[in-house]
Amino acid sequence: MGGWEDRRVRWDLRLESPGPATRVEIACGASRDLLRDLEELSGTFFLVLDQGFQEGHKTLAESLSEKASGVALIPGGESHKTPEQLIRLCSHIVGAGLGRGDRVVVLGGGAVLDLGGLAAALVLRGLPLIQVPTTLLSAVDACLGGKCAVDLPEGRNLLGAFHFAERIVVDPELLGTLPKTEFSSGLGEVAKYGLGFSKILMDWLREIPPLNAQTSPKLLEELVHRCLRIKSDVVLEDPWEKKGLRRTLNLGHSLAHALEALAGPDTLNHGNAVALGLRAELRIGKLSPSEQREGEAFLDHLGLPNAFEQVLPSTPKLEELRVFFSRDKKREGEWIHEPRIHSLGGCHVERLKASSYLEDAFSALV
Numbered sequence: 001m002g003g004w005e006d007r008r009v010r011w012d013l014r015l016e017s018p019g020p021a022t023r024v025e026i027a028c029g030a031s032r033d034l035l036r037d038l039e040e041l042s043g044t045f046f047l048v049l050d051q052g053f054q055e056g057h058k059t060l061a062e063s064l065s066e067k068a069s070g071v072a073l074i075p076g077g078e079s080h081k082t083p084e085q086l087i088r089l090c091s092h093i094v095g096a097g098l099g100r101g102d103r104v105v106v107l108g109g110g111a112v113l114d115l116g117g118l119a120a121a122l123v124l125r126g127l128p129l130i131q132v133p134t135t136l137l138s139a140v141d142a143c144l145g146g147k148c149a150v151d152l153p154e155g156r157n158l159l160g161a162f163h164f165a166e167r168i169v170v171d172p173e174l175l176g177t178l179p180k181t182e183f184s185s186g187l188g189e190v191a192k193y194g195l196g197f198s199k200i201l202m203d204w205l206r207e208i209p210p211l212n213a214q215t216s217p218k219l220l221e222e223l224v225h226r227c228l229r230i231k232s233d234v235v236l237e238d239p240w241e242k243k244g245l246r247r248t249l250n251l252g253h254s255l256a257h258a259l260e261a262l263a264g265p266d267t268l269n270h271g272n273a274v275a276l277g278l279r280a281e282l283r284i285g286k287l288s289p290s291e292q293r294e295g296e297a298f299l300d301h302l303g304l305p306n307a308f309e310q311v312l313p314s315t316p317k318l319e320e321l322r323v324f325f326s327r328d329k330k331r332e333g334e335w336i337h338e339p340r341i342h343s344l345g346g347c348h349v350e351r352l353k354a355s356s357y358l359e360d361a362f363s364a365l366v
């Protein structure tokens with residue numbers, strides 16, 4: 001066996017609960033094998049396709065659609081991650097006549113994976129699910145971990161469930177059609193894994209050529225593997241977010257979610273919002289000045305934003321942000337469980353006064 005080039009990465013994420021493990025598979029070309037694999041499985045499948053993905057990958061989308069019992073084409077983006085879209089999708093799946101042994105197969109960005117995953121969790125009290133992420137962000141993060149949700153007018157991801165996929169298939173060749181901004185959004189979550197979980201990942205990212213939508217699929221394969229391994233280890237330790245460990249994966253996200261909700265759907269992409277949350281954490285956290293500079297230089301290296309104005313039409317108002325911040329799922333009354341970077345490549349969760357944290361994080365960015 002030679003280097004990375006020869007390997008097809010596979011592992012099973014086996015949870016503490018009874019039931020099947022999630023098979024995680026990362027390989028260039030893996031999506032081409034999916035059709036054959038689906039034909040070999042018992043039962044039929046319902047296909048949920050992200051429209052943005054489908055437009056760039058018509059051949060794969062068509063060959064999968066021909067074999068499916070039903071197909072739903074869902075526009076990508078946050079504005080479609082709604083209860084109304086969820087109900088329509090559930091009806092469509094039921095209408096296609098799926099039974100308990102059949103599957104839901106979702107190909108899409110994080111928004112469509114979240115929506116399709118939740119529909120799979122709800123129809124017939126849960127159908128087996130296969131997730132195929134098609135954006136960088138969904139490949140390094142959203143596809144794994146069982147969380148699926150839609151948004152409510154009151155805030156992001158407030159209507160959701162845990163539903164672990166039986167299989168996750170990541171094919172980096174599918175990412176070649178991503179617009180520049182969507183690729184860069186994925187780097188926000190990549191940066192989270194580096195700053196909060198792995199100095200080795202940070203060092204590796206600083207050694208390789210700058211990542212962009214033209215980066216070779218082979219290099220992306222390694223990137224996805226490094227990131228999903230980190231997430232997989234955390235999820236295995238705390239699958240249902242009971243021990244607090246899984247909350248570390250929300251590093252930079254409290255501020256990010258409030259900013260996204262304030263900006264409105266599809267205005268500020270998730271990864272850029274996370275990048276701002278990470279910047280704020282670096283500036284107000286416990287790092288030495290040299291570590292802070294190193295952390296910021298790392299975000300600069302990935303081309304991530306460093307101020308509100310770079311990604312929003314204007315600086316948000318603190319009082320407006322407070323409204324959305326108060327709806328954060330990590331809140332307990334006036335407290336929030338917030339991941340903090342204790343040293344580059346490591347983070348832990350602290351219980352903090354929510355209002356003080358928001359004020360500090362906001363001030364760090366204006």
Ligand SMILES: NC(=O)c1ccc[n+]([C@@H]2O[C@H](COP(=O)([O-])OP(=O)(O)OC[C@H]3O[C@@H](n4cnc5c(N)ncnc54)[C@H](O)[C@@H]3O)[C@@H](O)[C@H]2O)c1
Binds near residue numbers: 134
């Ligand atoms: N469940 C989780 O654990 C988890 C974790 C992180 C993020 N998320 C969720 O993920 C969502 C963000 O995901 P995202 O960044 O993938 O954005 P997205 O799903 O909104 O997709 C972005 C855009 O890319 C298009 N697209 C998808 N694949 C494409 C391809 N291959 N080529 C060209 N265009 C393509 C989509 O149609 C969409 O317009 C948010 O809703 C967030 O809450 C979930």
